[in-house]
Amino acid sequence: MKISQQAVADLAGVSRGTVDRVINNKPNVKPETRERVLAAVEKLGYSPNSNGRALALCKKQFTVTAVCPGPEVPFFSDVLAGIEAAKNELGDFNFYVDYIFTYGKTSESVIAEIDNASTQAVMIAAEDTPIIQKTVKKVTSRKIPVITFNSDISKCGRLCFVGQNLYKSGRIAASLMQNLLRGEKAKVIIVAGSQRFQAHKARIDGFIDALGEYAANIRIADVLETNDEYEKTYHALSDSLSGHSDIKGIYLASGHINGALEAILESGKKYAAVANDLSPAIEKALKDDIFDFTIYQNPFEQGYKPVMLLFDYLLKGIKPSQTIYYTDNTIITKEMI
Amino acid sequence: MKISQQAVADLAGVSRGTVDRVINNKPNVKPETRERVLAAVEKLGYSPNSNGRALALCKKQFTVTAVCPGPEVPFFSDVLAGIEAAKNELGDFNFYVDYIFTYGKTSESVIAEIDNASTQAVMIAAEDTPIIQKTVKKVTSRKIPVITFNSDISKCGRLCFVGQNLYKSGRIAASLMQNLLRGEKAKVIIVAGSQRFQAHKARIDGFIDALGEYAANIRIADVLETNDEYEKTYHALSDSLSGHSDIKGIYLASGHINGALEAILESGKKYAAVANDLSPAIEKALKDDIFDFTIYQNPFEQGYKPVMLLFDYLLKGIKPSQTIYYTDNTIITKEMI
């Protein structure tokens, strides 16, 4: 485009250096001059050429530290793929990602690692506990930008959160359940992790709210707490299924997939079943018509987006425009895997 | 990164200019020198810095011509949004998009416009007729890259096609229909545009194939040809519904939405109904539980992708890596609009 920094400088009667200072909110500019430059920018409709900027900046080093469970957790291996993809896309810069994997580590050792990390930005997926909140707060108070992803952390001064809209995913599950149980009077079971966790509760709330609005024919027979453990999931679901002989549907808001599958198979019946996420076990269950739908929360995007957001912040000082970025909820059937 | 053009030049004992010539396959390099440079590139693992390249190239002008119906067609207004988004993202270049809108024009006048267009690249969504094929072929034979989008054109020398996987969308519709009609013996009607159009036929084939594989309980009662006209759709569906008293489901592979809605409402019954695409009428039908699902073919992406592909081709000489880019088929329920 025509309108370069130089054009602005000429119009404002200053040098390119000064324009740069104004554009990037750097100190040492007389308010009066700043005004003049801003006016020129406005008048010309100038916007900086990102290639030029990128080129000038590519000698700088950028480091972001990513804190999350690690590749052992299938879901997070997809998230990590997103992080790596973002990193590759930024290959023309001196851009580094340090990982702190938390899987199998004690809170203390993780916190120590975070405290010791020398980095310019942090993205973190961890439990929303007081001790974690405190640790993150220590980071943000050092003016280091932090983005939470996958699972939000409260009261910690983070820039923003990137993750699934859990309430919405519950509502979507409800619409699917309604379609599976078209009009017939039916009882369904909700399999949950633990309702004390706010995240788990959001899905259930969405599910129940939406059913209440448009599916009076569907009744919740049970909400099972499973702690996401195999044994608990299996037993709770097994018991509930044999306790109520007339269950038609199961919503797996959370819980241990194999535990649930075991209980369902053992019952010998076919239920309307909606699950969350994608894993080999879930794919197989879809193919075998044990599950009818699953709701997928783009894990790739959950890794990719925070990196890009932090990079923009570091490089251009652009703060994320939202405090919450919801990733897509996608409905998956057996035909889509 | 460290390894710049200069590093390669030094190692190969040539100048940066020569490295550039080799990298970009330009003429006037002694084969022997070329070898030497290539070896150095290999050894250093050099890959050009795209910011530097972009900066050097941003004085050049790029023009692509987009041929498609126009904003009057709701679907294409979303496609156009994708084109504009791509254009904005390329704002740092001298990049232009010329439009040739075909809506309401005769084939002759459109063809004349294409023939007269002075452009460096073309993206086109048009009918796959012999006369269009010939016109496009004339363009490609002038070494002007062409990408077809939304609807492919055969035997025309195009670079690639960007659009929906129609067969797959039919299969997905089948899986949804199966879920809506869980196990019960049921008859369904397929509403089509015209089976003579290969595009329309693909959806139907996918639907029928998938049902055949796993839903023996579902029978096709009728396949209606509607030419996508209101009257024909309305009458054909009305007649078919009253002709078979036991229809349970309707698959709107194509056809006029309002015509179909009219017929369904008039019947006074609730059917399992799967549609395609998204429009205000379809959104309302989903909200009102007249349709249960619709399958969405990311129109935005259909506009965005071809622009980017052509730009890469023009700027870097990179040919699209695939001959067909399928855009996402997304399942939509009333909770997702």
Next chain:
DNA sequence: CTGAAAGCGCTAACAG
């Protein structure tokens, strides 16, 4: 066929 030099738009370091 090849090298040297200019310059794309921007930032940063140094003078003043």
Next chain:
DNA sequence: CTGTTAGCGCTTTCAG
């Protein structure tokens, strides 16, 4: 507080 200058990595003249 502000101007000048030297590149960032690349392409493109223009000489030779």
